[in-house]
Amino acid sequence: MPRGGGKGDGELAAGLDKKPADLTGLAARNGGTFPTTRVMAQIWGYTGGRDGDRVMPKFSALLDGALVPYDGGDGIMTPTPVRLVELAEYLKVLQK
Ligand code: HEM
DSSP states (O other): OOTTOSSSOSTTGGGOSSOOOOGGGTTGGGTTSOOHHHHHHHHHTOOTTOGGGOOSOOOGGGGOSOEEEEEOSSSOEEEEEHHHHHHHHHHHHTOO
16 A cells, blocks of 8 residues: 555554554444544544543644635534645545
């Protein structure tokens, strides 16, 4: 799988204690529906208070910038950082 394939098998993965998730199966593991808001929260760094066992870096600091209206699945257009929208839409394309 080429770099950016989202399977969590990139060249640095072998050196990590906990393997990054396979992001191509997010929809399949969620009954066929891409879990957009949960995915965005994970990228942002929102853990619902379970910060202690989190391995993945938070990307919230990298997501500052323009806000765009985006429907994350609840039918409501919400001002959302454009880079977070781009990542979510990219991950949708990778679903198997
Ligand atoms: C743009 C880069 C990244 C994106 C978009 C991303 C996205 C995600 C998403 C959506 C999940 C949840 C998977 C699920 O619910 O099944 C996840 C989990 C995870 N990611 Fe990432 N990730 C990124 C970078 C990284 C990096 C750099 C690491 C490690 C250094 C990492 C490690 C993990 C781990 C270990 C999990 C399992 C849950 C946890 O322990 O937090 N991720 N990632």
